[in-house]
Amino acid sequence: MSASTSRQITYSPAYTIVPTYECFNRCTYCNFRTNPGESPWLALTEAENLLTSLQNTGVCEILILSGEVHPNSPLRKAWFDRIFDICQLALSLGFLPHTNVGPLSFAEMALLKNVNVSMGLMLEQLTPSLLNTVHKNAPSKLPELRLKQLEFAGKFKIPFTTGLLLGIGESSADWWESLEAIAKLHQRWRHIQEVILQPHSPGTQQTGQFPAFDNHLLPEIISKAKEILPAEITIQIPPNLVQEPELLLACLDAGARDLGGIGPKDEVNPDYPHPHYQKLTEILQPANWELVPRLPVYPQYDKWLSKELRITVKQWRNSLKFARSVII
Ligand code: SF4
Numbered sequence: 001m002s003a004s005t006s007r008q009i010t011y012s013p014a015y016t017i018v019p020t021y022e023c024f025n026r027c028t029y030c031n032f033r034t035n036p037g038e039s040p041w042l043a044l045t046e047a048e049n050l051l052t053s054l055q056n057t058g059v060c061e062i063l064i065l066s067g068e069v070h071p072n073s074p075l076r077k078a079w080f081d082r083i084f085d086i087c088q089l090a091l092s093l094g095f096l097p098h099t100n101v102g103p104l105s106f107a108e109m110a111l112l113k114n115v116n117v118s119m120g121l122m123l124e125q126l127t128p129s130l131l132n133t134v135h136k137n138a139p140s141k142l143p144e145l146r147l148k149q150l151e152f153a154g155k156f157k158i159p160f161t162t163g164l165l166l167g168i169g170e171s172s173a174d175w176w177e178s179l180e181a182i183a184k185l186h187q188r189w190r191h192i193q194e195v196i197l198q199p200h201s202p203g204t205q206q207t208g209q210f211p212a213f214d215n216h217l218l219p220e221i222i223s224k225a226k227e228i229l230p231a232e233i234t235i236q237i238p239p240n241l242v243q244e245p246e247l248l249l250a251c252l253d254a255g256a257r258d259l260g261g262i263g264p265k266d267e268v269n270p271d272y273p274h275p276h277y278q279k280l281t282e283i284l285q286p287a288n289w290e291l292v293p294r295l296p297v298y299p300q301y302d303k304w305l306s307k308e309l310r311i312t313v314k315q316w317r318n319s320l321k322f323a324r325s326v327i328i
Pocket residue numbers: 023024025026027030031032033066067068102138140
């Protein structure tokens with residue numbers, strides 16, 4: 001049965017590690033960042049303690065999510081090295097790292113490929129009009145820079161997750177344009193494993209005041225995304241941001257098939273905790289949906305990984321440990 005006709009909906013049992021919250025961008029909807037110098041970087045010993053405590057809990061994916069140090073900053077190399085070392089540590093302790101830390105140089109990406117089973121970067125929106133509004137002080141949000149990252153990932157054969165942030169001032173025509181750009185890149189490189197459709201959900205830390213995205217539009221957007229994107233790309237919906245059970249089910253009926261990484265905290269939307277596994281199954285089971293865990297790399301991409309990474313991935317695929325995360 002193909003993913004689109006089965007009644008299976010996947011999620012990744014994940015834990016997010018944040019090397020630093022400091023970020024030189026100032027996106028006005030951000031609920032994550034602190035000013036440069038105001039967030040102590042996570043020490044490797046702290047990361048090791050954290051990761052050790054997660055062993056045998058069912059957590060498989062370690063999502064490394066970081067604020068950004070400017071590419072020209074003298075601290076950039078130390079920042080990058082810390083991220084690399086955390087990935088390496090996570091791997092050595094048996095986890096599967098997935099890094100999403102903003103635009104990277106070609107050389108940085110080449111290095112991270114060795115210690116990640118997949119990587120991610122939200123395209124967000126392609127329209128340059130946002131550079132005058134929510135992204136006025138966010139140089140990393142230049143659409144062409146983000147498209148270039150997707151291109152780099154394709155060249156490196158890195159299984160990749162991207163997506164759209166909805167409701168930050170774009171038009172509906174902008175959604176289709178952004179999705180078409182993702183589809184085009186995938187047709188060239190075949191590397192996009194999933195596309196997240198993330199509705200803007202106001203939080204308590206953001207500086208810009210604007211309303212939440214109207215989630216009732218999501219099923220229609222998902223249907224259209226299914227038409228635009230190649231069939232092998234999975235559409236992901238964050239269940240903590242789509243809290244109405246009927247709406248979540250409508251999103252699945254429209255073609256969404258993944259709920260993303262689920263763990264104790266959504267670092268990007270800290271005001272919206274992830275629902276517990278039990279609560280999700282109570283919504284999904286009566287509608288005949290089965291919630292199943294997945295790895296952060298989709299099986300069709302295992303062959304792109306180094307031998308070393310493939311061994312760990314294979315262990316997870318075969319492992320009985322990989323049943324249900326006990327932390328959600
Ligand atoms: S959304 Fe990301 S890039 Fe923008 S300020 Fe927040 S952490 Fe930085």
